[in-house]
Amino acid sequence: MSLVFAHGVASGDPTADAVVIWTRISGATCAPVEVEWSVALTPTFEHVVSCGHTTAAAEHDWTVHVDVTGLRPATTYHYCFTAGGQASPCGRTRTLAAGDVEHARFALVSCAKFNAGHFNAYRAIAARDDLDFILHLGDYIYEASNTPPAGQTPGADIGRSFVPAHECRTLEDYRRRYAQYRGDEDLQAMHAAHPMIATLDDHEFADGAWRGGADNHDDDRDGPWSLRRTAAFRARWEWLPARPPDPADPERVHRSVRIGDLAELLLLDFRSRRDQPTVGPAMASRSRSALGAAQRSWFVERVTTSDAAWRLIATPTPMARTWRPGMPVELHPHLRALKFMHPHQDAVDEDQWDGFPAERDELLRAIAAAGAGRSLLLAGDLHTSMAVEHVHPDRPDEPVAVEVVTPSVTSQNLDEKLKVAAATVAPAVATEFARVLPGLRWCDLERHGYVVADVRPAEIALQWWFVDTVLERCGAESCGHELTVRHGDARLSQPVLMMSGASS
Numbered sequence: 001m002s003l004v005f006a007h008g009v010a011s012g013d014p015t016a017d018a019v020v021i022w023t024r025i026s027g028a029t030c031a032p033v034e035v036e037w038s039v040a041l042t043p044t045f046e047h048v049v050s051c052g053h054t055t056a057a058a059e060h061d062w063t064v065h066v067d068v069t070g071l072r073p074a075t076t077y078h079y080c081f082t083a084g085g086q087a088s089p090c091g092r093t094r095t096l097a098a099g100d101v102e103h104a105r106f107a108l109v110s111c112a113k114f115n116a117g118h119f120n121a122y123r124a125i126a127a128r129d130d131l132d133f134i135l136h137l138g139d140y141i142y143e144a145s146n147t148p149p150a151g152q153t154p155g156a157d158i159g160r161s162f163v164p165a166h167e168c169r170t171l172e173d174y175r176r177r178y179a180q181y182r183g184d185e186d187l188q189a190m191h192a193a194h195p196m197i198a199t200l201d202d203h204e205f206a207d208g209a210w211r212g213g214a215d216n217h218d219d220d221r222d223g224p225w226s227l228r229r230t231a232a233f234r235a236r237w238e239w240l241p242a243r244p245p246d247p248a249d250p251e252r253v254h255r256s257v258r259i260g261d262l263a264e265l266l267l268l269d270f271r272s273r274r275d276q277p278t279v280g281p282a283m284a285s286r287s288r289s290a291l292g293a294a295q296r297s298w299f300v301e302r303v304t305t306s307d308a309a310w311r312l313i314a315t316p317t318p319m320a321r322t323w324r325p326g327m328p329v330e331l332h333p334h335l336r337a338l339k340f341m342h343p344h345q346d347a348v349d350e351d352q353w354d355g356f357p358a359e360r361d362e363l364l365r366a367i368a369a370a371g372a373g374r375s376l377l378l379a380g381d382l383h384t385s386m387a388v389e390h391v392h393p394d395r396p397d398e399p400v401a402v403e404v405v406t407p408s409v410t411s412q413n414l415d416e417k418l419k420v421a422a423a424t425v426a427p428a429v430a431t432e433f434a435r436v437l438p439g440l441r442w443c444d445l446e447r448h449g450y451v452v453a454d455v456r457p458a459e460i461a462l463q464w465w466f467v468d469t470v471l472e473r474c475g476a477e478s479c480g481h482e483l484t485v486r487h488g489d490a491r492l493s494q495p496v497l498m499m500s501g502a503s504s
Helices: 120-126 171-182 185-193 225-239 293-305 329-337 357-369 414-418 426-436
Strands: 009-012 019-024 033-040 048-056 063-068 076-083 091-094 104-109 133-136 196-198 255-259 263-267 310-314 375-379 385-391 399-405 440-444 449-455 459-467 477-486
Touching (some): 009 076, 019 033, 033 063, 048 063, 091 185, 104 120, 120 185, 120 449, 120 459, 120 477, 171 185, 263 293, 293 357, 310 449, 329 414, 329 426, 357 399, 385 477, 414 426, 426 440, 440 477
Parallel strands (some): 104 133, 263 310, 310 375
Antiparallel strands (some): 009 019, 033 048, 033 076, 076 091, 104 449, 255 263, 385 399, 385 440, 449 459, 459 477
16 A cells, blocks of 8 residues: 555644644555654754644545644644655644734635636745735635536636536535645645635535525436535535534534734635525515524624724625616626626626625624724635725715725636636726726726735735736736725725735
8 A cells, every 4th residue: 555645735724822734645445544743843843842643534535634732822833744654745834823913914815716727826825934824715616517507607728627527516526626626736835835714605515505505506417405515515624624513513614713812803604504595676685694693693793792903804705796776888798797797687696795785784784883994804706806995884974894805816807708818808897897886996807816914903904916827837926906904994095115025
C-alpha cells in the first residue's frame, strides 16, 4: 500500500486558542490508517507545541480533521502529517487575536467555477504573508455539469472539465468534485498558507437551492432532495478544514467568530434554510424568510448585543438592491445576464435578497439598532465587484451600513456571459449601474479576483485585487480599487493612504 497526500493540507475555523488542521490519505484500501500530526512554532519543527495521532477511514472519505487546542492568540504555527512512512506537505496557520485587538486583515473570496478558469486569485492569496485568515463566502465548488441547462453558463475551453462530467447528485459525486478541486495546485497552496473560515452558497448543493429543493433539482430525475442535501453537507464537511457538525443541528452553518474586542464575524446561511423563492405580491409577505426563524432570531440577537467595535456580517448573496422600477430598458440585458433582475419580467430576481424584502428590512433595522456605521456586510455570489451604502428602510436619508461585494475567483462576469471582448461593454454599464441602482457607489463588472479587508478600531480599509486573466495560469495581479469605511459613519470614502500590497 502506497499512501499519498495527494490533496495537500489545510487549516480552518481558527479561534484565539485553537485551529482545525486537515489532510486526506490517498491510496488506502479498506482498513483505517493511523495518521500522526505535529504543530510547531517554526517551519523546521524544532519547537513542537502539540502532536498526536488520529485515523483516516473510508467512512469519511479518508479525510482527517484535528482540532488543535491550547494554542496562543495571534500566533503563526506550522503543521504536518505522516502516515505509512510518508510525510505530507507542511502548512502554515494562525490563531485569531484576543482581548484588546488593534488590527486584523483577511481576504474575501467567492464563486470558484473549476471549468471556467484557473484559480489565479487563490495563487495570489497564497503568496501573501499579511493575512490572518481567508473568508470564503460560498460556491467553493460548483455541482454543475459540463453540459449545463440553458439557464447556466458553460465553462471555458481551457481543458478543465468537471469530474464527474455530470451534475453532482450523490455523495460519491460530491466527493469526486471536491477531490478534483482539492487536487488543484493553486487551491492547495492557498490552503497551506492561510486558515479558512467558510459559509456556503447554492452551488455547494444545486443551482437555486432552498430548504426543500432547488431550481435545477427534480425528484423524479435526481432522487429525493433530502438525500442530495444530506450528501452535499456531508461531503462539504469531509473536504473542508472545519469542526464537526453540531449533533443537535448537524446542518447548521450560521455562527459567530470573535476577534477580540475588535470585531465579531457573523456568518449567515442564505440558502439551506430559506423558503422557496416566489414572484408577485407574495414575495413581500412578512412571513417569508431567507434565513429561517431560528437563524433570524440568532442574528438579530447577536448583531444588537455584540460589544465588539465592528460587526462583520458575511452574507453569501448581497443584501444590496439590484433592481428598481423604471430602470432604463437598455440596461435590462446586462441586468439579466448578471441575475440582477428577473430573466423575463421587468421585476426583481426573486433568488436574491430582493426576493425577501420584508426580512431584509427587518435585518437592516437590527443593524441600525446596533449603531450606524458599526457593521460591514461582506458578500459575493454575483460575479461582480461592488461597494454599496445601505440606508434605513424607514428613513431613506439615514445611512446604516456599507456592503462590500467581492468578485468571483473564476465564475463568468458580464463580458464572458455576453461573449464580448473585455472593456467593450462592462465599463459603460458599470457607470450606468452606479447611477441608477440604489446605494451603489462603485462597481466593476468584468474582472476576477478578491478583496482584502484591513480592520482597525477607527476604520476598515478595503482593496479590490484583480488578476490579469483566468484563462491560463498566471501570477500577475493589481490593486484595482480602494475605499475606506470609518467607524460610526456608514459611508464610503477614499483612503488617505493605500494599504501595503501583497508580499510578493
